[in-house]
Amino acid sequence: MIKIYTLFVAALFFIPQLLYAQGTGTISGKITALSASQPVEFVNVVLMKPGNTAIVKREVTDAKGNYKLSNVPDGTYFIIASFIGYQNLKTATFVIGPANRRIIQDIKLDGGAKNLDEVSVVSKKPLYNNTIDRKVYDVSQDILAKSGSASEVLANVPLVQVDVDGNISLRNSTATILINGKVSPLMGANAAAALQQLPANSIERIEVITNPSAKYKPDGMGGIINIVLKKNVKRGLNGTVIANIGNGERYNASANVNYNPGKINIYGSYSLKQDYRQRTNANNRIQTDPLTGGIRYYNDFAVQNARPFSNVAGLGIDYNISNKTTIGLSGNFYLRNMHKHDVTSKRVSAATVLEQDYDRRRENFEQEKNLDATVYAEHNFKKSDHKLRLEFNLSHSPEVEDNHYTNSFRYPNMADQLDNTLIKQTADQKHAAITYENPVTAHSKIEAGYDGQYNKEDLDFYGEAFNNQQQKFLTDLNKTNRFIYHENVHALYGTYALEVKKLGAMLGLRGEYSDITSKLITTGEVIPNHYFKLYPTIHFTYKLTDNKELQLNYSRRVRRPEADELNPFAEYADPTNVRVGNPFLLPEIIHSVELGYQWSSNHFSILPGVYYRYTYNRFTAITTPLNDSVLVTRQQNLSSDKAFGADVVLTVHPNDKLSFNVIPNVFYNQIDASNLGYSGKKSTVTWSANFNGSYTLPWGMAMQLNSIYKSARLTPQGKFLPSFVLNIGLREEVLKKKGSVYLTVSDLFKSQRQVAELQSQFLIQQVNQRSNSRIFYLGFNYNFGIIKKKKDLQFDNSQ
Numbered sequence: 001m002i003k004i005y006t007l008f009v010a011a012l013f014f015i016p017q018l019l020y021a022q023g024t025g026t027i028s029g030k031i032t033a034l035s036a037s038q039p040v041e042f043v044n045v046v047l048m049k050p051g052n053t054a055i056v057k058r059e060v061t062d063a064k065g066n067y068k069l070s071n072v073p074d075g076t077y078f079i080i081a082s083f084i085g086y087q088n089l090k091t092a093t094f095v096i097g098p099a100n101r102r103i104i105q106d107i108k109l110d111g112g113a114k115n116l117d118e119v120s121v122v123s124k125k126p127l128y129n130n131t132i133d134r135k136v137y138d139v140s141q142d143i144l145a146k147s148g149s150a151s152e153v154l155a156n157v158p159l160v161q162v163d164v165d166g167n168i169s170l171r172n173s174t175a176t177i178l179i180n181g182k183v184s185p186l187m188g189a190n191a192a193a194a195l196q197q198l199p200a201n202s203i204e205r206i207e208v209i210t211n212p213s214a215k216y217k218p219d220g221m222g223g224i225i226n227i228v229l230k231k232n233v234k235r236g237l238n239g240t241v242i243a244n245i246g247n248g249e250r251y252n253a254s255a256n257v258n259y260n261p262g263k264i265n266i267y268g269s270y271s272l273k274q275d276y277r278q279r280t281n282a283n284n285r286i287q288t289d290p291l292t293g294g295i296r297y298y299n300d301f302a303v304q305n306a307r308p309f310s311n312v313a314g315l316g317i318d319y320n321i322s323n324k325t326t327i328g329l330s331g332n333f334y335l336r337n338m339h340k341h342d343v344t345s346k347r348v349s350a351a352t353v354l355e356q357d358y359d360r361r362r363e364n365f366e367q368e369k370n371l372d373a374t375v376y377a378e379h380n381f382k383k384s385d386h387k388l389r390l391e392f393n394l395s396h397s398p399e400v401e402d403n404h405y406t407n408s409f410r411y412p413n414m415a416d417q418l419d420n421t422l423i424k425q426t427a428d429q430k431h432a433a434i435t436y437e438n439p440v441t442a443h444s445k446i447e448a449g450y451d452g453q454y455n456k457e458d459l460d461f462y463g464e465a466f467n468n469q470q471q472k473f474l475t476d477l478n479k480t481n482r483f484i485y486h487e488n489v490h491a492l493y494g495t496y497a498l499e500v501k502k503l504g505a506m507l508g509l510r511g512e513y514s515d516i517t518s519k520l521i522t523t524g525e526v527i528p529n530h531y532f533k534l535y536p537t538i539h540f541t542y543k544l545t546d547n548k549e550l551q552l553n554y555s556r557r558v559r560r561p562e563a564d565e566l567n568p569f570a571e572y573a574d575p576t577n578v579r580v581g582n583p584f585l586l587p588e589i590i591h592s593v594e595l596g597y598q599w600s601s602n603h604f605s606i607l608p609g610v611y612y613r614y615t616y617n618r619f620t621a622i623t624t625p626l627n628d629s630v631l632v633t634r635q636q637n638l639s640s641d642k643a644f645g646a647d648v649v650l651t652v653h654p655n656d657k658l659s660f661n662v663i664p665n666v667f668y669n670q671i672d673a674s675n676l677g678y679s680g681k682k683s684t685v686t687w688s689a690n691f692n693g694s695y696t697l698p699w700g701m702a703m704q705l706n707s708i709y710k711s712a713r714l715t716p717q718g719k720f721l722p723s724f725v726l727n728i729g730l731r732e733e734v735l736k737k738k739g740s741v742y743l744t745v746s747d748l749f750k751s752q753r754q755v756a757e758l759q760s761q762f763l764i765q766q767v768n769q770r771s772n773s774r775i776f777y778l779g780f781n782y783n784f785g786i787i788k789k790k791k792d793l794q795f796d797n798s799q
Contacts, residue, residue, distance in 0.1 A: 025072040025096040026442050026499075029105040030385050031065045031081055038265075038318070039065025040109060041205075042138070043083040050076060050093055057546065063136075063207070063228075066385060070543070071501065072096055081107050102442035134226075135159070135208040135607075135649070139200060143694070143704040143729035143742055149273070150198040150227065152746060155725070156692055156706050157206050158649050158663045160225060163754055166192035170222030171210065171611065171645060172667050172686070172713065174559055178226040182393060183217065183431060183453065184372070193368075197310035197336055199254050199271045201242050201781075204230045210611070211537070211553035211594050214493040214508025215435075215447060218535040218557045221590050221615060229314075230256060230269070238785030246777040248276035265318040270311075277306040278772040281344075283577070285765035287625055296355075296629070298576065299347045308338035324380045331373040340364035344574070348629070357411040360574070368399040385445070386438050393431040400424055418466035421479060421572065423459075430454040448494040455487045457563040461571065481569035482521035483581075487560070489514050495537070502544070508537040518566050518583050527583050533558065551596040551609075559588035561619070565635050578626070579633045586617045586637050607649040615641040622676060623717065625762055639675040644668045660693030669713075686713040704729040718758040718765075725752040725773070739782040747773035 031043045045067045047057040056077065059067045074097045082088040086109040094103055137157045155162040161169045168175060168191065177187040177195075187194065207226040209216065216224055239257035254271030283300040316330030341363060348356040372395035380387045400423070407417040435449035463479020466472070495508035516529040540552040567581035596609035618641040623633040645667040653659035670683040692706040707726040712719050726749055731742040752773045758765040 025074065025101045025103075026068065026070050027072060027077075027079070027096075027103045027105060028066070028068040028442055029107060031061050031067065031107045031109060033086075034108040034110040039063070040083060040086070041065060043067070043081055043109070045069070046080045046082075047072065047077055048080065050078065063134075064385065068499070070499065071546075074098075079105055079107070081109065083109060086110060104442065135210075137206040137208070139203045139205055141694075142200075143702060143731045143744065149196050149275075150200050150203060151192070151195040152727075153200040153203065154195065154206065154225070155708055156690070156727075157208060157225075158661065158690060159208055159210065159647060159665065161688065161708075161710060166196045168192070168195065168225065170208065170220070170225060171647070171665065172669070172688075173222035173613070173643070174220050175222045175225050176217060176220035178216075178224060180228055181226055182374075183429070184395075193308075193336070194334070196277075197273055197275065197308055198312065199242075199252055199273060201254055202229055202256070202269060202271055202312065204228045211539070211555045211592055213506060213539065213555075214495050214510035214535065214537045215449070217451070217453075217491070218510060218512070218555065219559060221557065221559055221588060221592075221613065221618075223557075223592075236260060236785060238783075240781065240783050242779065242781045244777045244779035246775055248278075248772065248775070250274060250276050250775065250777070263320045266316075268313075268315045270313045272312075273308075273310045275306075275308050275310075276772070277304075277308070279304045280770050282768040283765070285631070285763060287631075288762040290625070290762050294350065297349045300344055300574075300576075302342060302344040304340065304342040306338055306340040308336055310334070310336040325378070327375075327377045329373070329375050332370070334368075334370040336366070336368045338364075338366045340366070346576070354411055356409070358407050358409040361406045361408065363404045365402045366400065368397070370395060370397040372396075381438075383439055387436075389433075389435045391431075391433045391435075393429075395427075395429045397427040397429075398424070399426070415468055418473075419476065419479075419572075420464050420473065422462040423571070424462075425460070426458045428456045443499050445497045446494065447497075449492075451489075451491040451493065453487070453489040453491075455485075457485045459483045459485075459563060459567055459569075461569060463572065479570075479572055480522070483563070483567040483569055484519040484521060485563040485566060486517045486519075487514070488516075502542055504541040504543075506537075506539040510535040510537070514560070516560075520568065520583070522569070533589075547600045549598045551594075551598065553592075553594045553596075555592050557590040557592055559590070559619070561585040561587065561635070565619070570632075576629060577631050577633070582635050585619065585635055588615055588617050588619060588637075590615045603652065603654050605649075605651045608646070609648075610646045611644070613641075613643045615643075618671075620671075620673070620676075623758060623760075623763065623765070631763070636676055639672040641672070642670045657696040658694070660691065663690040665689070667713075684713065684719070686711045700733065702731045704731075717760050718756065721755040721757065723751070723753055723755075724749075735782070738784070739780065742779050742781070744775075744777045744779070746775045750774045 027047065031040050031045070032038060033040055039061070041061055041063050043061040043065070045059045045061065046055055047069055048055060057069045057072065059069055061067045076093055076095050078093045079091045080088060089107055089109060091105055091107070094105075096103060135158060139153055142153060142156060151162055151166045154160050154168060159171050161172065168177060177191055178184070179187065205228045207228065208223070209226065210223040212218070212224050237257070237259050239255065241255045243253040245251045252271065252273035254269065256267070256269035258265060258267035260266070281300070281302040281304065283298070283302075285298045287296050287298065288294070312332070312334050314330065314332045316328065318326055318328040320326050342361065344360045346356065346358055346360060347354070372393060374391065374393045376389060376391040378387060378389040403421040403423070405419045405421075409416070431454075432452040433449060435447070437445065437447045439445045460482045461480060463476040464473040465476045467474050489512055491510055491512040493508065493510035495506055497506040498504065511532065511534050513532045514530065518527040518529070520527070535556045535558070537555040538553065542550045544550065565581050566583045566585060568583050570578045570580045572578060591614045592611065594609060594611040596607060598607045599605065616639070618638040619635050620638050621633050622636045623631050626632045645665060647663060647665035650662045651659070664687065666685065666687045668683065668685050670681055672681045688708070688710040690706070690708050692704070694702060694704045696702050705726070705728050707724070709722070709724045711722045725747050727744070727746045728748055729742060729744040731740050733740045750773070752771065754769045756767045
């Protein structure tokens with residue numbers, strides 16, 4: 001550990017000295033929408049010489065609208081900036097020479113003077129993009145995203161895995177999921193359910209950041225998945241309407257609209273989704289009593305049906321007080337109602353003697369809400385990308401789950417048993433952030449800020465059982481409890497980025513003080529946990545040529561336990577399989593190193609990478625017998641976890657009709673669970689592969705196919721078996737390309753499943769989960785609006 005910090009401090013002081021040198025010539029700037037001063041991403045920036053049609057250099061703007069053209073030889077040049085929906089801009093000519101080697105070209109794009117139906121799309125954005133610190137998946141180019149959920153489109157994103165329950169992982173490890181770059185209460189304990197209801201057509205892009213800079217929260221072993229929602233800033237009145245109908249009485253629809261007359265931008269969206277989820281769960285186990293040596297056989301088969309209905313609405317306004325200062329206010333509302341009906345057939349026997357045979361039925365009614373509001377103010381100084389931003393976010397998320405259970409016995413012959421559980425969970429979050437960015441020179445930039453998270457979660461459980469003698473429900477004290485979790489995290493961070501000639505570096509340091517308190521209201525126990533930790537980050541890039549680049553990244557990360565992982569009180573959905581939290585669970589600490597290489601051309605790009613992670617105090621679920629009939633699963637801390645992996649992101653687009661991505665990933669994992677009583681270290685090699693391809697048929701119809709394969713993977717007590725899924729989609733543009741009709745089919749071969757095998761001294765278990773994941777959708781998409789012309793395009797030729 002000391003060596004790591006020594007190297008980091010040395011790099012922080014000496015790397016800038018080593019990198020400083022006279023550049024050959026650099027052109028940089030920021031591209032924004034003229035109407036709202038909002039950055040425009042993925043703008044094509046082409047550098048050319050007067051009187052010559054050859055392209056000297058080409059670049060694409062990043063998420064902040066920034067671009068940079070380095071190592072430009074002396075000469076006279078101009079820039080052409082182009083993006084779909086905006087007029088092309090050709091700058092005035094400028095000269096790079098000994099007297100001026102640093103050119104700043106800030107560009108403002110206007111929407112032009114065309115009705116939307118007159119816009120001719122002659123090119124399309126790439127499905128996948130890569131930058132120094134992130135990989136970007138453009139959801140607008142994904143046909144399957146038109147009808148599916150966020151969970152389903154995430155399964156197509158390189159390096160991301162989604163299991164049958166909808167849980168998200170990144171490079172086989174946990175990930176922090178952000179919405180528009182911020183922590184969202186929706187992505188807490190019920191993230192999987194929320195992502196399955198969030199419509200994918202509301203997403204602009206998904207950013208995968210495997211080694212985030214110090215600007216971001218260091219949570220998550222695998223890194224960060226940032227879901228960026230759509231926000232239109234085009235001039236005039238614009239919008240989109242989407243509707244889909246599917247099998248199983250599924251349907252969804254969404255609409256988004258924005259109005260931008262000039263200094264003000266008003267935007268809103270609304271979507272609804274009626275879903276249908278059916279799952280089967282076979283749970284077979286052989287359990288040995290550690291005291292008597294007696295063996296029992298448990299066979300459970302559950303059929304679970306759920307019909308969630310969700311509403312998502314958003315409304316916001318941005319106002320340009322001046323050309324330099326913008327303020328904004330936005331709010332979002334999420335409501336999900338769901339009715340579940342489960343039947344679990346349970347059979348218990350000792351050798352050949354049947355002991356119990358009954359059905360456990362559950363009627364469940366859930367309601368989950370989220371309300372959040374954000375206010376911000378941003379001031380841009382004279383220099384490009386020199387700004388100060390203040391932002392405050394407030395959210396309130398109540399959830400109610402009302403469960404009614406009935407045990408109906410076939411053997412022995414006895415009266416039905418009734419029990420109920422009412423669960424109320426409330427999450428309140430406050431987030432305050434101050435960020436400052438300053439491009440000190442054309443080759444260097446500093447970024448610093450404060451990030452404060454103030455969270456409270458209240459988990460209130462009430463249980464009752466029907467008393468046949470008194471003929472009424474009585475409180476069950478074993479199932480009645482309350483747990484309150486407070487988490488306040490104060491963070492200060494700073495990053496310094498420097499680029500000279502072919503070498504670039506971004507060094508960062510984040511300090512966090514965590515003030516955490518767990519309150520067991522039922523028992524009156526209070527468990528405090530306070531600590532301060534430093535999280536350094538290092539990013540290096542080296543340009544071998546204009547289209548070949550090396551990357552080396554390091555970050556120290558943390559994964560803090562969530563409230564349900566700390567809550568020691570059990571939820572008795574299945575009295576024979578109980579899950580409880582561990583209030584003494586320690587946070588995971590992760591060291592992550594990644595080496596990558598990027599080679600790109602007009603029709604081909606390849607991004608191989610290798611990574612190593614060392615984790616101590618890693619969370620793992622351990623299942624042990626509580627008695628001869630009940631299993632208890634709780635989170636524990638492993639002694640250590642080592643992982644080494646390699647993946648390749650291969651993108652090929654030989655022509656305008658065909659493009660595909662192939663992403664294989666090989667992963668070696670070694671775990672040490674000796675502190676939990678397991679002798680020796682366990683290791684395994686697993687691999688996975690994603691394929692995403694699209695082809696435009698001769699008559700214009702677009703076709704997309706993607707598939708995901710995951711091999712077996714390791715757990716301390718067993719393993720998960722392989723899984724495979726294949727999805728297809730078709731899209732035909734109509735109404736002069738203002739609309740489109742599409743058909744999507746997910747899990748074409750109904751092959752998606754999750755099988756887990758567990759084996760320990762007193763327990764052998766296999767769990768097989770399947771869902772009705774073959775889903776058909778027929779949908780329609782329509783774009784409307786008029787883009788108004790205002791002034792001629794403006795640009796900045798300052799040097």
